[in-house]
Amino acid sequence: MIYLYGLAAAEETVLSGMLTHAQGxxxxxxxxxxxxxxxIYSDHDDQEILPKRRLLLAHTRVLETVLPICTILPARFGLVAQDLAQVSALVEENATEITAQFAKVTGAIELGVRISFPRQVALDAALQSDTQLYAQQVALRKRGPEAHFAIAEFGGRLADLLDQRRGVAQRATLAALRPLTRDHVLRKPEEDTEVLRAEFLVDANAQDSFQDAVAATAAKLDFAPGAEPLIQMIGPVPMYHFVRLNLGLDLDQAAA
Structure with a gap:
């Protein structure tokens, strides 16, 4: 059997030079x-491949090695096939879809963007934006801990307001960045002060200008006025969120 890493739009001679020191x-x-x-593939002994960190990283490193020189449709971790003949037949059968996927991402890269703000500053800004809620907070401070039911109700209202403001900031950020990209995948935030968690498909030659736009857009948000936005840029990474080598292999042929 063979283990699959991906299908690349490049000559074998070019790839072999890049992968000389890479290990499957x-x-x-x-x-x-x-x-x-x-x-790009390697031999497989037909034993189960568990999704251990070491193996996941090895799979990703192979893909990242060739990203700078060509477009690649990445195979999901653990994808195996009987032999090259089976893969060749499936590629031929799915050639139209594969061609369309390459057309979608050729000349592009995938970048992950995470934008968040210090929580206390964001909470203070939310309170300042709602005079009634701010007045309720002042009144509760005078009543003390015995007003626990009122405090819980206040906390719920504040959380709802913070989420509304986060949503406004997210929409404003996407509106500014979307015209600079080919596509995007919006993901659920992991914290209530994370205004954006998304993956973007960006022209490779526009990476620097896109990153500048992310910083400029985040700086203009009024979600937490005066606070420095916490920006994390991830990538370029294999373009799993936008394309994937899908050959219709049975699920029981996946080693993970």
């Missing part, structure tokens, strides 16, 4: 031309 999960990497593309 269970041995040396191999290349095979299939149609106009090149398959």
């Amino acid at each position: 999960l269970q041995g040396p990497l191999k290349l095979a031309h299939i149609g106009p593309w090149c398959l």
